[in-house]
Amino acid sequence: NAGVTQTPKFRVLKTGQSMTLLCAQDMNHEYMYWYRQDPGMGLRLIHYSVGEGTTAKGEVPDGYNVSRLKKQNFLLGLESAAPSQTSVYFCASSPWTGGVTGELFFGEGSRLTVL
Amino acid sequence: AQSVSQHNHHVILSEAASLELGCNYSYGGTVNLFWYVQYPGQHLQLLLKYFSGDPLVKGIKGFEAEFIKSKFSFNLRKPSVQWSDTAEYFCAVNTPYNNNDMRFGAGTRLTVKP
Numbered sequence: 001n002a003g004v005t006q007t008p009k010f011r012v013l014k015t016g017q018s019m020t021l022l023c024a025q026d027m028n029h030e031y032m033y034w035y036r037q038d039p040g041m042g043l044r045l046i047h048y049s050v051g052e053g054t055t056a057k058g059e060v061p062d063g064y065n066v067s068r069l070k071k072q073n074f075l076l077g078l079e080s081a082a083p084s085q086t087s088v089y090f091c092a093s094s095p096w097t098g099g100v101t102g103e104l105f106f107g108e109g110s111r112l113t114v115l
Numbered sequence: 116a117q118s119v120s121q122h123n124h125h126v127i128l129s130e131a132a133s134l135e136l137g138c139n140y141s142y143g144g145t146v147n148l149f150w151y152v153q154y155p156g157q158h159l160q161l162l163l164k165y166f167s168g169d170p171l172v173k174g175i176k177g178f179e180a181e182f183i184k185s186k187f188s189f190n191l192r193k194p195s196v197q198w199s200d201t202a203e204y205f206c207a208v209n210t211p212y213n214n215n216d217m218r219f220g221a222g223t224r225l226t227v228k229p
Contacts, residue, residue: 033215041221042220104161108158109158
């Protein structure tokens, strides 16, 4: 039981390049999330999904796109990377618990540097 | 939308000292409150959570937190810290009306000296 797995763990990009971060969970959770973690700012929600085929914007969605084609996968895309997107990205999932979101299960993080 | 503030950025304690980390949220309605911990090199994991009922909640590893509605606070406490408690601690809040929008504080780094 791997839980939440993120790939890649590290990536260096040049400004303007594109990339996709993959998140996979094997716990059959309904909800999935992408956060970014920056020093002094904690975690900020980028996008989330409440089920296969659905996505919604979080607190800081600009410059990112997401897709949830399969229940177990949640992809985060950067179409044209900018230095401001240098961050550590965390994926998380949570089960549906009767309408109250409970514990988030996090991946190990992906460190992205944009030069 | 709700927001969270954590008062201390970095706390340094000696083993056996008592710990209290502050957390305040801004939202006038019903909230769900959480504390997460990130040990060095590991992913975030849940320490404890409050949805309703007894405002004093107990979590793993001897941690507890008290919800004080009048103060919009959810402070984390531990009577006696250990070296292994060295980690970063995040307070988080969501609401029953938008429970997928979990907002986190900036985090408090705790260093426990042996």
